[in-house]
Amino acid sequence: MKKILVADDEMSIRLLYSEELKEEGYEVYTAANGREALEIMATVPVDLVILDIKMPEMDGIETLRQIKERRPDLPVLLSTAYGEYRQDFATWASDEYLVKSSDLDDLRNAVKRYLKD
Amino acid sequence: MAADRLSFLSQMVEVLTSTISFEERLKNMVHLLGRYLKVDLSLYFGLDKGKELLTLQLTSKGVLSPHQRLEFACGQGVVGEVAKSRQEKVVHRHHAGVMPANALLEKLHPAFHTLAAFPVADDNFLYGVLLLVDGKDRSYSQAERQIIRSATLMLAGALRQAMVQEEAKKRIAELAVLFEVGKALSSTVELDELLERIVTTTAKVITARGAGLQIVDRQTGETRVSSRYGYIPAPFKCPPILGVLPTGGTLADIPYLQGEEVAADGSLHYHLAVPLTFKSSLQGALCVFDKITASGGYEPFDHENRQLLFTMAGLIANTLENAITYQQVEDLAEKNQRMVRNLTALQEISQALLTTVQEDRLLEILLQGLTQEQGLGFDRALVFMVDEAGQTLRGRKGAERLAQGGPAPLATALFLPLARELDLADWEIPLRNDQGPLASAVLNRRAVHLREPQVLGGELPEKVRLTAGELFAAPLVVKDQVTGVIVVDNQTSARPLEEEPLHALQMLTTQAALLLENSHLYATIEANSRELGLIRERMLESDRLAALSSLASGMAHEIRNPLVSIGGFARRIQKLVEPESPLKGYVEVIQEEVSRLEKLLREILDFTGENLSYFGNHDLDQLIEDTLLLVQRDLDAQNIKVVKQLAQLPLLHCDDRQLKQVFYNLFQNARQAMLNGGTLTIRTYPVEKEDGLYAAAAVSDTGGGIPMDVLHNIFNPFFSTKDYGTGLGLSIAQRIVSRHYGEITVNNELGKGVTFVVTLPIAKYCLVKEAGQGSAPASAIQI
The missing domain is CATH 3.30.450.40 (GAF domain)
Known part of the structure; x- marks a missing residue:
């Protein structure tokens, strides 16, 4: 079973995403900020990470940089409540930039794309 | 006999001392002598002033007729011989050599026989010769000869007296004449x-x-x-x-x-x-x-x-x-007076010129000064200025004096509006040596004084009618640069151009050129400060927008998270609700309302512009080609050749609009550096650096390079060597490149050209840098 790590400071989002992804058949880990996410990754060999950008303690951009430094090939999806404007050179290092939406089809499809085998 | 002799002598003395005229006296004396001696003819030959000719002047037979004119050269005939020797001589016709030498005398006495010639002289001067002619052979006794000698002495005395008198009269007359002349001349x-x-x-x-x-x-x-x-x-x-x-x-x-x-x-x-x-x-x-x-x-x-x-x-x-x-002296005095007048006028014009920095006002005062009667007094004056590119001489302003000059003093007249302005706006003369005297005056930095009509170059405005043969063109020179030319003529009155006002004009041009240049600088500074004001306003405006945007995006962030939760869970609930359950409808309502709010949120962000992003994957070569299209026409117009050496590079993640702006600025700078043509070389190539692979684009021109004294300033905002633009071009380029984590460097080769190199990371291979690292100076200058 593929392991997905969801990092978001909003508890409701963490809950929504994990319920949805579990239903799709993934094993889901959650973290409330980047530091927690990196701690989990230190013990769990996750297959995909979904990162919120604005988080306390360590934001999504810095987390993304550190993840890519350690595991360049690990797919990292940015999922943000900001609009598309936040895209820039920094966010380009991610594999996908998703704007949060109540319709979770984009998220599901992106995850499927990176974890298809 | 003795009584006769006495009577003769006393008659002679009587005649000699008489008051009748000199000629009469002589005539009478010659006549008396002839009668006394009973000779056929008694003649007197006078010696001329040259002492060469003896001319018959008196005969005992009265008035000389014209055909009796008779002359003997000195030494010729008995008359000439006696004049030469001063010794009396008596000859007879049958003597050898007498006839041919004295044949002339036959005119007076065809049958003369005896000739007796006596010199008429005093102790130092020979006046002439007395000749006694007789038809018979006769001799003269000693007594007769004595009498004759006395008579000739008396004749000589009379002649000397006459000569002295004549001389005195002549001297007096001469003096009188000279006095008259002197009087006439000195008056x-x-x-x-x-x-x-x-x-x-x-x-x-x-x-x-x-x-x-x-x-x-x-x-x-x-x-x-x-x-x-x-x-x-x-x-x-x-x-x-x-x-x-x-x-x-x-x-x-x-x-x-x-x-x-x-x-x-x-x-x-x-x-x-x-x-x-x-x-x-x-x-x-x-x-x-x-x-x-x-x-x-x-x-x-x-x-x-x-x-x-x-x-x-x-x-x-x-x-x-x-x-x-x-x-x-008088001419000099007059010239001095004119010079003083011109200098006074010059000073007044100079003072008036100092009262304004507006170019238009300066020109009006200058033209007034040149055309006013009390000023330099030219009929007309025209001002031409050299355009920014230095290619054309453009008509700027002209003035013509009205027939009747105003009575106002110069100091007042200078500030009056021009009586008659000449419209020169459409008059353009290309600055080439074959374009007539005005172009030459500018190109050679030398005043031109035309004395004959000549083609002036460019298309002459119809109203200007420059038909006068004579005109004077003085170039306006500031710091070795010609900024324009002042032309004056006396077209209306057809007077010749005088030396002094032209001299004054040339003195005035130096000051006028400087003041016009100053006014130009002032105008530029004013324009710049206006532009700065606009930029500041725009920045304030964009600051307000930015504040609004950041508020909107902050709000969006805060609202979107709960919306996503509500909507997301509503969808999950919907999946769990039985199709017939009344709850299904409620959940659908929640979903629809959330969707509506999400749509609203997107629209707000679109409106504030916060949602628009141009970041994407772009091909650097394509980006350069697209930008080149924008400047191609300008490059062609300036004869600039474009050389492209483009390498195939991986796609760049960038804002293509912003990067196009960078290249656009670089191409424009290169173009402006090559006003006389050249080559623009664009090269793209990969660069391997410690932290990964970069794409580089090098833009080179052949415009001679950037002067050393300005090189360090080129990335400073608002710095410009050009008269136009904001000077922001390179600093904007630098900021954009910096935002892309790249750098921009300059390679300046004085005398050849300059190369700007833009280096941008190819993202997939460059790890995202630490926050703050990207704000390190993204430009470097290499000399």
Whole structure:
């Protein structure tokens, strides 16, 4: 079973995403900020990470940089409540930039794309 | 006999001391002698002043008829022999050699036999010869000879007395003449009037038909006729006097030229010329023509005339010298006065010019100063300025003086609006040497004084009508740069352009050029500060927008998270609700409302512009090609060749609009550096760095490079070497490149050109840098 790590400071989002992804058949880990996410990754060999950008303690951009430094090939999806404007050179290092939406089809499809085998 | 002799002598003395005229006395004496001696003829031959000719002057038979004119050269005939030897001589017809030598006397006495010739002389002077002619052979006794000798002595006495008297009369007359001449000459110092008087008086004094005066021009060395009076043979030419210089000797060898000419009608004309000298250098000649005789005919001028003319010439020369000097002094004084007037005008114009920095006002004051009567007084003045690119001379402003000048003093008139302005706006003259005198004045930085009509170049506005032959163009020069040209002429009044105002104009151009340049700089500074104001306003505006945007995006962030949760969970609930359950409808309502709010949120962000992003994957080569299209036309127009060496590189993650702006700025700078053509080289290539792979784009020009003193400034905002633009081009480029985590460097080769290299990371291979690292200077200057 593929392991997905969801990092978001909003508890409701963490809950929504994990319920949805579990239903799709993934094993889901959650973290409330980047530091927690990196701690989990230190013990769990996750297959995909979904990162919120604005988080306390360590934001999504810095987390993304550190993840890519350690595991360049690990797919990292940015999922943000900001609009598309936040895209820039920094966010380009991610594999996908998703704007949060109540319709979770984009998220599901992106995850499927990176974890298809 | 003795009584006869006594009676004769007493009669002679009576005649000698009588008060009748000298000629009568002589005639009577010759007659008395003839009668007393009972000779057929008693003749008196007078010796001329040259002491060469003996001319028959009196006979005992009364008046001489013209055909009785008789002359003997000294030494010729018995008369000539006696004149030469001063010894009395008696010859007879049958003596050897008498006949041929004295044959002329047969005209008076066809059958003469005895000739007795006696010198008429006193102790130092021979006056002539007395000749007694008799038809019979006779001899003269000692007593007779004694009587004759006494008679000749008396004759000599009478002649000497007459000569002295004549001489005295002549001297008095001469003095009177000279006095008249002097009076006439000294009565005026006006040169023209004096010249007139000289010739009039000369002709009258010499009793000539005409007189002429020629003066050598001191500047050109040419001789010209200065004045003339009365009859002068046409074509008039004074004899070439230049070869005859006074030797400073006695009156006997005065220099002169004398001659006669046969006119077309066969009549004979005489001329006499003497040199006019001041301080022994030749200054001209005084000539007289045709001496009028008492009977109204003409005759050659004689020695007396020459002496008188020479004496007059001396007098005239001095007076003339004085008059010329006086005239020169007067000319100088007048010139000084004009100069003072011009300088005063100049000073007033200068002061007026200092009252404004507006170019239009400056030009108006300048044009007023040039055209006002109390100013420099030109009929018209036109100002042309060189355009920014230095390629064309453009008509700027012109003014023409109205026929009646205003009564206002110059200081006031300078500030009045132009009476008649000339529209030169459409007049453009390309700055090439073949484009007429105005272009030449600018290109050669030298004033041009045109004296004949010439094509002025460019298309002459119809209203300007520059038909005057004479005009003057003075270039406006500031720091070795010609910024324009001032043109003046006297078209309306057709007066010649005078030296002093032109001189004043040239003094004025230096100041005018500087002030116009200052006003130009002032205008530029003003424009710049206006532009800065606009930029600041725009920045404030964008600050407000940015604040609004950040508020909107903050709100969006805060609202979106709960919305996503509500909507997401509503969808999950919907999946769990039975199809027939009334809850299904409620959940659908929640979903729809959330969707509506999400849509609203997107629209708000779109409106504030926060949602628009141009970041994407772009091909650097394509980006450069697209930008080139924008400047291609300008490059072609300037004859700039484009060389492209583009390498295939991985896609760049960038804002293509912003990067196009970077290349656009670089291409424009290169173009402006190559106003006279050149080559623009664009090269793209990969660069391997420690932290990964970069794409580089090098933009090179052949515009000679950036001067060292400005090089360090080129990335500073608002720095510009150009008169236009904000100077923000390179600093914007630098900021954009920095935002892309790249850098921009300059490679300057003085005398050749400059190369700007933009280096951008190829993202997939470069790890995202630490926050803050990207704000390190993204530019470097390499010299």
